[in-house]
Amino acid sequence: DAGVTQSPTHLIKTRGQQVTLRCSPKSGHDTVSWYQQALGQGPQFIFQYYEEEERQRGNFPDRFSGHQFPNYSSELNVNALLLGDSALYLCASSLTIWAPETGELFFGEGSRLTVL
Amino acid sequence: AQTVTQSQPEMSVQEAETVTLSCTYDTSENNYYLFWYKQPPSRQMILVIRQEAYKQQNATENRFSVNFQKAAKSFSLKISDSQLGDTAMYFCAFILTYNNNDMRFGAGTRLTVKP
Numbered sequence: 499d500a501g502v503t504q505s506p507t508h509l510i511k512t513r514g515q516q517v518t519l520r521c522s523p524k525s526g527h528d529t530v531s532w533y534q535q536a537l538g539q540g541p542q543f544i545f546q547y548y549e550e551e552e553r554q555r556g557n558f559p560d561r562f563s564g565h566q567f568p569n570y571s572s573e574l575n576v577n578a579l580l581l582g583d584s585a586l587y588l589c590a591s592s593l594t595i596w597a598p599e600t601g602e603l604f605f606g607e608g609s610r611l612t613v614l
Numbered sequence: 615a616q617t618v619t620q621s622q623p624e625m626s627v628q629e630a631e632t633v634t635l636s637c638t639y640d641t642s643e644n645n646y647y648l649f650w651y652k653q654p655p656s657r658q659m660i661l662v663i664r665q666e667a668y669k670q671q672n673a674t675e676n677r678f679s680v681n682f683q684k685a686a687k688s689f690s691l692k693i694s695d696s697q698l699g700d701t702a703m704y705f706c707a708f709i710l711t712y713n714n715n716d717m718r719f720g721a722g723t724r725l726t727v728k729p
Contacts, residue, residue, distance in 0.1 A: 531715065540618070540705050540719030541659070554715040586657060603717065605659035 500525060502591050502606035510612045511579050519574040519609045523591030527604070529553075530572040532564060533588040535608070541588055547572050548594055576611075584613045616641045618708050620720035627696045628728050634681075635691045635723045637706030645711035648682065648689045653722070654702040662704070665689065667711075696727045 503522045511517050523530050529548045533541035543556035547566035566572045570591075576583055586608040592601060617640045627633035639648070650662040665673045665682050672680050677697075681690045693700055706720040 538721065540721050542719070543716045546715045556716060588659065602661050607656060607658045
């Protein structure tokens, strides 16, 4: 049973470019959340997708957008890249009805983005 | 706003000994969950242990246990019989019961287990 898979593993972009990161959730999961983890920091919530719609959003600008496909996979897009966007981007999947007392967020290994 | 603070950027422990990682949090809410996640060099976040705020009993998972002090808003992780494989970043995290989409993480503690 494959867990959460993310691609690409690493990528380098220059300022002003656009990037797309991809995530396939764990089998059976229908909800995908994206987190940004800057170097030396804990992950910060970007947004969550369910039923192909953005359900909740953290404190990130509109340059950050996403999409969820009918097979529950998801993309994170970042436009007009800034140096400060350099980070590890983590995808986490869960069931819609996630019970924190028993359920679990499953994380991927992340995509490391470097903006030069 | 909910915030999580981990005041120990780095810690080390000898193999087989016990170490405690600290975490404090700030919230005005009463119903929430707390977690400790481990992030090894592979970068994948792995759930270590969780605690429901309404439970007074401290959670335990094998060699891992927590000391949950709700009034003090403190949630420390104790690792007993430390093993080399415990070397990793450890993140304390918080989530509200009614808004379980936005998990808040601390900045992490880098733990090194020395042989």
